[in-house]
Amino acid sequence: SAVISQKPSRDICQRGTSLTIQCQVDSQVTMMFWYRQQPGQSLTLIATANQGSEATYESGFVIDKFPISRPNLTFSTLTVSNMSPEDSSIYLCSVWLSGTGTYEQFFGPGTRLTVL
Amino acid sequence: RKEVEQDPGPFNVPEGATVAFNCTYSNSASQSFFWYRQDCRKEPKLLMSVYSSGNEDGRFTAQLNRASQYISLLIRDSKLSDSATYLCVVNGAGNMLTFGGGTRLMVKP
Numbered sequence: 449s450a451v452i453s454q455k456p457s458r459d460i461c462q463r464g465t466s467l468t469i470q471c472q473v474d475s476q477v478t479m480m481f482w483y484r485q486q487p488g489q490s491l492t493l494i495a496t497a498n499q500g501s502e503a504t505y506e507s508g509f510v511i512d513k514f515p516i517s518r519p520n521l522t523f524s525t526l527t528v529s530n531m532s533p534e535d536s537s538i539y540l541c542s543v544w545l546s547g548t549g550t551y552e553q554f555f556g557p558g559t560r561l562t563v564l
Numbered sequence: 565r566k567e568v569e570q571d572p573g574p575f576n577v578p579e580g581a582t583v584a585f586n587c588t589y590s591n592s593a594s595q596s597f598f599w600y601r602q603d604c605r606k607e608p609k610l611l612m613s614v615y616s617s618g619n620e621d622g623r624f625t626a627q628l629n630r631a632s633q634y635i636s637l638l639i640r641d642s643k644l645s646d647s648a649t650y651l652c653v654v655n656g657a658g659n660m661l662t663f664g665g666g667t668r669l670m671v672k673p
Binding site (some may be wrong): 481489491492493527529539548552553554555556557558560 | 581598605607608609610613651660661662663664665666
C-alpha cells in the first residue's frame with residue numbers, strides 16, 4: 449500500500465488569505481488527484497495533477513482559485529486562494545497504486561481547513 | 565439527478581444483524597465499481613471492488629447489476645467496528661472516481 453502524507457493536517461485561516469497544502473507520496477505516480485469534502489458531504493474531485501503539464505480542473509473549479517503544482521512524480525501542492533468561509537472543508541490528495549491484489553485509489557489523511 | 569446516489573441513512577442496527585446498502589449510478593458507460601469505507605475524521609479506504617459476477621470477502625458481499633445500474637453491499641453478522649460511512653464509488657473515463665454521498669451505519673450493542 450502507499451504512504452501518502454499531507455501538510456498541514458489542519459489550519460484555521462482568515463478570509464482573503466491563501467493556504468498551500470502539500471501532498472507527498474512514497475511512490476512515483478503519473479497522476480495525483482485533489483478532492484474536497486465539505487462538511488457532511490461526500491468527495492468532489494477538484495482537479496487531476498499530471499507531472500510536467502497543467503492540471504485538469506473539473507467543472508466548478510478554476511486554476512485562479514485552486515492553483516496546483518506538480519514538480520515531480522512524488523509531490524504536489526494545492527493552493528486555496530482568497531479564501532472565504534465556503535472553502536471550509538477537508539482537502540484530500542489521492543493516487544492510484546497497486547494494493548493487496550488489486551489496483552486501488554489511496555487517499556492522504558486530509559487537510560482540515562476552517563476559514564473564519 | 566446525481567451521478568451516484570445512495571440512501572444517506574443512518575442505518576441503526578444491533579450487533580449480529582445483516583444490513584444491506586444500495587447504490588444507483590447514472591452513467592451506463594461506467595467500468596469499475598467500488599465500496600469505500602470512511603471512519604469519522606479519517607480518509608476513505610477501499611473496502612472492496614465490485615465485480616460483475618458478484619464477490620464476497622468474509623462478512624461482506626458486493627453485487628453489481630449493470631442492466632439496472634445498481635450496486636449493493638451486504639454486511640452479515642454486523643460488528644460494532646463496522647460503524648462507519650460506506651461510500652459507493654464509480655470509475656468512469658480517465659481513472660476518475662465519482663463518489664456517492666455515503667451511507668452511514670451505526671451498529672449498536
